Amino acid sequence: xxxxxxxxxxxxxxxxxxxxxxxxxxxxxxxxxxxxxxxxxxxxxxxxxxxxxxxxxxxxxxxxxxxxxxxxxxxxxxxxxxxxxxxxxxxxxxxxxxxxxxxxxxxxxxxxxxxxxxxxxxxxxxxxxxxxxxxxxxxxxxxxxxxxxxxxxxxxxxxxxxxxxxxxxxxxxxxxxxxxxxxxxxxxxxxxxxxxxxxxxxxxxxxxxxxxxxxxxxxxxxxxxxxxxxxxxxxxxxxxxxxxxxxxxxxxxxxxxxxxxxxxxxxxxxxxxxxxxxxxx
Amino acid sequence: xxxxxxxxxxxxxxxxxxxxxxxxxxxxxxxxxxxxxxxxxxxxxxxxxxxxxxxxxxxxxxxxxxxxxxxxxxxxxxxxxxxxxxxxxxxxxxxxxxxxxxxxxxxxxxxxxxxxxxxxxxxxxxxxxxxxxxxxxxxxxxxxxxxxxxxxxxxxxxxxxxxxxxxxxxxxxxxxxxxxxxxxxxxxxxxxxxxxxxxxxxxxxxxxxxxxxxxx
Numbered sequence: 001x002x003x004x005x006x007x008x009x010x011x012x013x014x015x016x017x018x019x020x021x022x023x024x025x026x027x028x029x030x031x032x033x034x035x036x037x038x039x040x041x042x043x044x045x046x047x048x049x050x051x052x053x054x055x056x057x058x059x060x061x062x063x064x065x066x067x068x069x070x071x072x073x074x075x076x077x078x079x080x081x082x083x084x085x086x087x088x089x090x091x092x093x094x095x096x097x098x099x100x101x102x103x104x105x106x107x108x109x110x111x112x113x114x115x116x117x118x119x120x121x122x123x124x125x126x127x128x129x130x131x132x133x134x135x136x137x138x139x140x141x142x143x144x145x146x147x148x149x150x151x152x153x154x155x156x157x158x159x160x161x162x163x164x165x166x167x168x169x170x171x172x173x174x175x176x177x178x179x180x181x182x183x184x185x186x187x188x189x190x191x192x193x194x195x196x197x198x199x200x201x202x203x204x205x206x207x208x209x210x211x212x213x214x215x216x217x218x219x220x221x222x223x224x225x226x227x228x229x230x231x232x233x234x235x236x237x238x239x240x241x242x243x244x245x246x247x248x249x250x251x252x253x254x255x256x257x258x259x260x261x262x263x264x265x266x267x268x269x270x271x272x273x274x275x276x277x278x279x280x281x
Numbered sequence: 282x283x284x285x286x287x288x289x290x291x292x293x294x295x296x297x298x299x300x301x302x303x304x305x306x307x308x309x310x311x312x313x314x315x316x317x318x319x320x321x322x323x324x325x326x327x328x329x330x331x332x333x334x335x336x337x338x339x340x341x342x343x344x345x346x347x348x349x350x351x352x353x354x355x356x357x358x359x360x361x362x363x364x365x366x367x368x369x370x371x372x373x374x375x376x377x378x379x380x381x382x383x384x385x386x387x388x389x390x391x392x393x394x395x396x397x398x399x400x401x402x403x404x405x406x407x408x409x410x411x412x413x414x415x416x417x418x419x420x421x422x423x424x425x426x427x428x429x430x431x432x433x434x435x436x437x438x439x440x441x442x443x444x445x446x447x448x449x450x451x452x453x454x455x456x457x458x459x460x461x462x463x464x465x466x467x468x469x470x471x472x473x474x475x476x477x478x479x480x481x482x483x484x485x486x487x488x489x490x491x492x493x494x495x496x497x
Contacts, residue, residue: 012411019410033440036450065398096331097398100377100390129327132320139317144324192305203438210462211469226438249441251406256432258414263428266418 002272004265015258022254026246035245040213041230043220044198047171048081055170056163057087058195060185061102062094063177067202068101071175073228073241074200075105078173081235083113088159089121090169092145094133094180099126103149117150119158125149130180134188138166166193175200175222182209186217200227291486298484339363365389430456 048057059078063071082089089110093102106123115121124145127133136144141163142155154160162168172195174185182199190197196219199209203224212218222231225248228241301319304312342356370386373379377387419425436442437453482488 008415010414012415015411015414016407019407023406033444035440036443038454065395066402068395068399069403097394100387101395103377127324128331129320129324132323132327135316136320136324139313139320143317143321207457207461208465210457211466214458214462214466224438245440249439251410252435252439253441255410255413256435258410259417259428259432262414262417263419 002269004268004272007265008262008269018254018258019251022250023247026250027243030243031246031249032242033246033249035226035229035233035242037230037234038227040221040223041227041234043213044078044173044200044222045081045220045231045234047196047198047219048078048085048087051085051087051170053086055087056168057082057089058166058169058172059089059091059106060094060172060174060176061091061098061105062174062181063202064095064097065101067177069240069244070202070225070228071177071200072101072105073225073239073244074175074222074231075102076109076239077228077231077235077237077241078175078200078222079106079109080113080237081231083109083115083120084235086120087170089115090124090159090163091121092124093126094130094184095177096126096128099149118148118152122154122157122159123149124154131184131188134166134180134185135192138189138193141165166195169193169195171196171198173198173200177202177205181205182218182221183212186212190217198222287489287492290492291489295484295486298480302484335363430460 061075079089091102091106093099103123106121110117110121125148127144129136133144145154147153166189172185172189174182176182176199182201185197198220199218200222201209203226206221206223209221213221222228225241225244229245232239232242304316342359345353345356346360366389369389373384373386375386376384377390378384383391417428419428433449434453434456436446436449443450479488483491
């Protein structure tokens, strides 16, 4: 067996170890390279920045714990920004398995920013129906959510004053890890009820949402941990996303090096077999 | 019986399909009120679908356990976990926390479900790296193009990549915004046209597979 053959059949546990170290070491010893802001993330930031105080900001946390590392920092940054701008925050989720996590993040950031439940923000929780919930909210918000997550009737809550349905929402952002998520909010929400929509998603989903972004169907997109890190940079509050960028940089680089090495070995093997073929003739 | 099992569902599909396709273009209050009522029905049906899904899951795994099929132990674990979570969830009134204090349901959620799902997703990074090393090879011209594009995007999406090759950020943005978006859009348009065609076939009764394959 040649060296190239041996390297191509390398024990995968060695690759696992390399990836593990590339994740762990930068977390222990951060470098803190500068993060460039993309126009997609700036789109969401600028729109929230342009909203006057008291505007209605709807945040739909459409993800479960599997996507927590990427979407949790996005939610924290968006909530901090919205609370800092004194917007009325209406949070909810379309994913039942994400309800507890969504409640925790909203409550945690609201407490940190000194906001009052029911007056400055409300967490509506989860309601069955998936995309039907969006349509129902578009028709009648109180029909879709007669009570908030804590069981308080939504009708009469000061934070929801003057809001009858999705038409009264100034800006909505869906942080989606799949379906229902950003696309569903566009198709069943924005298209009919004409509110401005932004999106956030996991890194693997981001390329699929670019057509919506390019056509203006969403006005901005926060993609993966990188997007979250950009948002943290924009609001000037470092968090888990910026801390994770060094680890992501190292793992990306490790994978690129691995791919290049594998191709080098592959071509050297191919050349060897060609040479053998020629000499055999 | 055929009338109830075939003709009635087809008639309901035809009428509701046509009415709600037209409803989108009619902003009259009566039309909007109709949509409001129907979306409420949809939400209620969604709730029943959840019950149906859970009971179906129970049924499938109960059979596996009873027959002691291969991997029945996993089904048993699923059964115990699901019943346990339901019991604890009902006990805690479905709340993870009450007045800031974590409930037992919250404990299950925070210390079992969140780490388990997180671990499953995190393992992906290791397998992707291993799979990339084993199979991401420039075997053809197309594969080479894919490989180069992937390397550029991977470099351009992280600060270290942009630091080492400053152009990678802009190149990556161009690939995502121009090449990727146009191809995705073409696929989306194709899928959407297919959906419209299928919807028309369902509304007019040409496509009936959704009715199930029972004997007539």
